[in-house]
Amino acid sequence: MPLATILYNYWRICYQTAWQGSPKLRNRADTLRLREFSCSSRSTPTLMNEPTDGFVPDLSRRDWIASVASALGLSVTAATLPMLLSACNTPPSAPSPAQPDRPQPDPRTALVEQLAEMIIPQTDTPGAIETGTPAFVLHFMRICATTQEREKFDRGLAKLEAVAKTQQAGPFTTLTSEARTALLHKLDRGQTPFDAADKAFFSLLKSAVLLGYYTSEAGATQELAFLPVPGAYRGNFPFAQVGKAWSLPG
Amino acid sequence: MSGDVFIKSTKEIFDAIVVGSGITGGWAAKELTERGLRVLMVERGRAVEHRKDYVGEAVPPWKLPHRGRVDAKTVESQHAVQSTCYAFNDATRHFFGNDRDLPYATAQGRPFSWIRGNQLGGKSLIWHRQSYRLSDLDFEANLRDGHGVDWPIRYNDLKPWYDHVERHAGISGAMDGIDVLPDGVFQPPFEMNTVEKRLKEKIEAAYPDIRMIIGRCAHLTQPTPEQIAIGRTVCMARNECQKGCSFGAYFSTQSSTLPMALATGRLAIATDAIVHSVIYDPHTNRATGVRVIDAETLESREYVAKVVFLCASTLGTTQILLNSSSEHFPTGLGNSSDTLGRYLMDHLYGAGARGRVEGFRDEYYSGRRPTWPYIPRFRNVRERHAKFIRGYSLGGSGYRDGWRSFGVREGFGIDFKRRIREAGDWRFSLSGSGEMLPRADNTVRLHPTLKDKWGMPQLLIDCSFGENDLAMYRDMAETSAEILDRIGVKDIEIERVETSEDHPPGLAIHEMGTARMGRDPKTSVLNRYNQCHDVPNVFVTDGACMTSSAWQNPSLTYMALTARACHHAVEQLKRGDL
Numbered sequence: 001m002p003l004a005t006i007l008y009n010y011w012r013i014c015y016q017t018a019w020q021g022s023p024k025l026r027n028r029a030d031t032l033r034l035r036e037f038s039c040s041s042r043s044t045p046t047l048m049n050e051p052t053d054g055f056v057p058d059l060s061r062r063d064w065i066a067s068v069a070s071a072l073g074l075s076v077t078a079a080t081l082p083m084l085l086s087a088c089n090t091p092p093s094a095p096s097p098a099q100p101d102r103p104q105p106d107p108r109t110a111l112v113e114q115l116a117e118m119i120i121p122q123t124d125t126p127g128a129i130e131t132g133t134p135a136f137v138l139h140f141m142r143i144c145a146t147t148q149e150r151e152k153f154d155r156g157l158a159k160l161e162a163v164a165k166t167q168q169a170g171p172f173t174t175l176t177s178e179a180r181t182a183l184l185h186k187l188d189r190g191q192t193p194f195d196a197a198d199k200a201f202f203s204l205l206k207s208a209v210l211l212g213y214y215t216s217e218a219g220a221t222q223e224l225a226f227l228p229v230p231g232a233y234r235g236n237f238p239f240a241q242v243g244k245a246w247s248l249p250g
Numbered sequence: 251m252s253g254d255v256f257i258k259s260t261k262e263i264f265d266a267i268v269v270g271s272g273i274t275g276g277w278a279a280k281e282l283t284e285r286g287l288r289v290l291m292v293e294r295g296r297a298v299e300h301r302k303d304y305v306g307e308a309v310p311p312w313k314l315p316h317r318g319r320v321d322a323k324t325v326e327s328q329h330a331v332q333s334t335c336y337a338f339n340d341a342t343r344h345f346f347g348n349d350r351d352l353p354y355a356t357a358q359g360r361p362f363s364w365i366r367g368n369q370l371g372g373k374s375l376i377w378h379r380q381s382y383r384l385s386d387l388d389f390e391a392n393l394r395d396g397h398g399v400d401w402p403i404r405y406n407d408l409k410p411w412y413d414h415v416e417r418h419a420g421i422s423g424a425m426d427g428i429d430v431l432p433d434g435v436f437q438p439p440f441e442m443n444t445v446e447k448r449l450k451e452k453i454e455a456a457y458p459d460i461r462m463i464i465g466r467c468a469h470l471t472q473p474t475p476e477q478i479a480i481g482r483t484v485c486m487a488r489n490e491c492q493k494g495c496s497f498g499a500y501f502s503t504q505s506s507t508l509p510m511a512l513a514t515g516r517l518a519i520a521t522d523a524i525v526h527s528v529i530y531d532p533h534t535n536r537a538t539g540v541r542v543i544d545a546e547t548l549e550s551r552e553y554v555a556k557v558v559f560l561c562a563s564t565l566g567t568t569q570i571l572l573n574s575s576s577e578h579f580p581t582g583l584g585n586s587s588d589t590l591g592r593y594l595m596d597h598l599y600g601a602g603a604r605g606r607v608e609g610f611r612d613e614y615y616s617g618r619r620p621t622w623p624y625i626p627r628f629r630n631v632r633e634r635h636a637k638f639i640r641g642y643s644l645g646g647s648g649y650r651d652g653w654r655s656f657g658v659r660e661g662f663g664i665d666f667k668r669r670i671r672e673a674g675d676w677r678f679s680l681s682g683s684g685e686m687l688p689r690a691d692n693t694v695r696l697h698p699t700l701k702d703k704w705g706m707p708q709l710l711i712d713c714s715f716g717e718n719d720l721a722m723y724r725d726m727a728e729t730s731a732e733i734l735d736r737i738g739v740k741d742i743e744i745e746r747v748e749t750s751e752d753h754p755p756g757l758a759i760h761e762m763g764t765a766r767m768g769r770d771p772k773t774s775v776l777n778r779y780n781q782c783h784d785v786p787n788v789f790v791t792d793g794a795c796m797t798s799s800a801w802q803n804p805s806l807t808y809m810a811l812t813a814r815a816c817h818h819a820v821e822q823l824k825r826g827d828l
Contacts, residue, residue, distance in 0.1 A: 119666065217310070230617035233618070237615050244672070
């Protein structure tokens with residue numbers, strides 16, 4: 001079977017409604033001969049923890065449970081469907097809290113957009129800006145980073161801007177493309193007027209950009225190969241067969 | 251799970267109470283109910299239902315607002331300790347304890363990381379799933395070198411029980427024929443990738459005493475009809491196990507032992523019930539049940555049974571026993587030997603080396619294997635090492651650098667993006683897992699004044715690595731680097747652990763030994779059947795029972811000891827001995 005077909009099938013298993021089930025899954029169902037789905041509708045007890053934030057399990061979880069049921073060969077009938085759905089309608093154990101206060105627009109947005117797109121530019125696939133990566137980087141630094149990381153980030157951006165202003169014509173975003181690239185190469189290597197601390201800042205920025213980009217839908221599924229349910233591990237697998245790196249960590 | 255399985259208050263006298271619902275609690279519930287006992291499982295955390303409550307599973311990364319990271323405020327205020335565990339992230343954190351609600355104290359300058367999984371299923375939901383047997387090299391170690399007391403059992407006592415638990419749990423692995431790591435009942439092994447196979451050849455050619463095998467793990471690769479019948483199926487190689495697995499492909503209470511126990515119709519479960527103490531009757535010298543605190547209402551309740559199994563995790567069980575003081579046992583139930591709360595051990599993790607492997611640019615792998623190559627212990631097997639006793643294993647891994655590695659690589663722009671798409675260099679790493687010696691001064695006690703929000707005395711943990719431990723740590727790092735160098739790995743980076751701060755004890759999450767088994771009631775808490783020397787109807791089968799730590803991941807041994815103890819308890823009950 002061509003790889004594209006395999007990938008497509010797994011995609012279906014994972015993220016599409018599987019009430020109808022694919023023929024492939026029906027075969028598996030026959031093989032496994034499973035009879036029942038041990039899922040009841042007991043309500044979720046209250047949680048001791050009080051998460052201040054969390055992800056929002058959405059309807060894709062409903063599809064997921066149905067598709068696992070299907071993959072396991074559990075027949076989804078009029079009788080079992082409400083039971084399966086009830087598994088998805090109960091509040092998650094890590095409930096999403098109220099949206100945090102929307103922050104003021106960050107004055108560094110333009111600068112971070114420019115840097116992120118320079119690190120991961122648009123090619124035959126979207127780049128950093130199109131995938132919302134700059135906003136994620138600022139979100140990440142505000143919400144997830146340690147105090148140390150945040151200070152490093154703030155200092156590094158300020159230094160880059162200061163260098164652009166004193167040694168070049170003006171703010172970084174107003175420089176010519178060549179000047180920006182030349183400056184970034186120096187920053188990347190920690191060369192004068194930058195130092196090791198500045199290099200470490202750029203490394204932090206790059207890590208945040210890569211996290212934002214390669215976990216975005218386009219970064220994970222178009223730029224790289226996305227295989228949420230591999231089905232098995234194959235240790236002798238020619239690179240050419242997939243042609244690009246996997247987006248989910250191995 | 252039907253509604254009437256879950257109880258709160260009851261006047262019923264159970265045959266057995268099992269405290270805890272993790273790996274050993276689940277096994278105790280399964281074995282005791284299947285042998286005809288009416289069992290109450292008491293769990294301090296909330297109920298977690300298979301599939302339904304795996305809320306982090308199958309959520310694609312772009313649907314996670316922080317893309318898997320947990321926001322810093324939550325980490326700082328609620329998960330300062332738990333977040334140091336490798337498996338802690340935004341899709342798993344609901345299966346880790348809340349450090350704010352679960353405080354403990356440590357001795358000045360001696361950090362200890364206590365990783366908690368307080369929910370139905372316990373840490374069986376988030377464990378590392380590596381499954382190895384101990385051998386007589388381990389069971390005879392204390393006797394041979396005088397550290398700790400002699401194990402009251404040998405490999406042959408446990409072998410049939412290893413067989414028993416492996417058959418049910420489902421362990422994938424190869425028959426490797428290695429003396430120090432006995433083979434078992436295996437499903438087909440995962441395969442090594444091309445680079446790992448090549449490096450295995452080189453390592454085994456260069457070191458006659460070293461074998462590199464594929465790690466044995468509690469994952470189904472060829473499910474049995476019995477496993478399929480309870481809704482388990484083959485591992486999909488997602489390696490996102492700690493989010494929970496709807497395929498039931500790895501062993502957990504939810505996937506494996508709980509359905510079996512429930513099927514007997516003889517199991518009741520009390521969740522959100524924190525065991526305060528074991529109730530002791532001095533007239534009969536028996537435990538009569540447990541006193542619990544309701545996690546939500548703080549009400550006190552009692553549950554009554556003929557036998558009590560403590561499977562509440564090493565430190566959880568120890569806390570309960572220490573808190574079960576009476577006129578007869580002023581320092582804790584079953585502590586006439588003064589060994590309860592002593593000899594705390596973990597494993598020596600965190601030291602090793604890694605480097606770059608040249609070539610193999612056309613080779614890759616597909617799928618995310620939930621296990622890794624494994625070099626079983628080779629130190630102090632045939633020859634004696636000059637600097638330390640006992641030994642360690644090395645876990646290995648061959649992989650290509652993914653995008654996460656490129657933040658520290660030079661470059662940006664179109665070429666940088668292309669390099670990431672083409673997958674990075676191959677790397678190979680080795681990382682140790684070493685045996686920690688039992689020492690009387692590595693202790694856990696009840697804090698004299700501090701209590702948690704339920705009024706339970708906090709634990710005060712005083713644990714540090716000893717000289718032998720640190721000497722072994724040095725050898726792990728240096729030997730790993732030496733092996734890599736010898737087989738041609740480049741750009742080698744060494745990871746050392748030189749103090750407890752570098753990798754605090756506890757962080758291997760193999761804490762054990764604080765209610766050890768032994769032959770002599772004067773020097774141990776438990777007998778050869780995990781039965782309290784002092785109070786014969788109290789059994790402890792979690793990690794607290796371990797007489798030495800050995801060097802293997804311990805959970806499989808806990809399972810086997812639990813099944814064996816259950817068998818013994820039922821026999822004694824039938825004879826009227828309890």
